[in-house]
Amino acid sequence: MFIFWPAGSLLAIRSPWNSNVVLGGVAWAFIMVGGIMGARWLIDGIYQPIFTFYVPGLLLTIVTQVQWTSYKKQMADEEETPEEALKEPEDISPPRPSARRRRRNPKAGRTRD
Numbered sequence: 001m002f003i004f005w006p007a008g009s010l011l012a013i014r015s016p017w018n019s020n021v022v023l024g025g026v027a028w029a030f031i032m033v034g035g036i037m038g039a040r041w042l043i044d045g046i047y048q049p050i051f052t053f054y055v056p057g058l059l060l061t062i063v064t065q066v067q068w069t070s071y072k073k074q075m076a077d078e079e080e081t082p083e084e085a086l087k088e089p090e091d092i093s094p095p096r097p098s099a100r101r102r103r104r105n106p107k108a109g110r111t112r113d
Contacts, residue, residue: 004057005034007064014068 009027012018034054041050 004060005038005053006031007057007060009034010061011064011068014065 009030012023012027018024038050038054041047
């Protein structure tokens with residue numbers, strides 16, 4: 001996240017395993033601060049850090065996002081194969097009936113012992 005500016009941050013944000021709010025906030029902060037620094041360098045005409053850090057980072061970001069998208073598609077295809085989707089479940093039992101309620105008026109003639 002420190003060397004190649006947007007790649008690490010975007011991977012941290014888009015990761016389904018990341019549920020850490022602090023890490024997500026830090027990743028967003030890196031994206032915002034890096035974007036502001038890049039814009040200021042462009043305005044001031046300082047191109048060396050942009051070519052040193054930003055261009056390789058942007059290329060790495062594009063490569064990782066394309067691979068991530070294809071990996072997610074591959075994982076979705078492996079979850080449900082067509083053979084399993086077409087099979088009808090054989091052992092489905094009907095739903096259980098709801099619990100029977102006691103009658104409020106017990107039948108006449110019965111006594112409790």
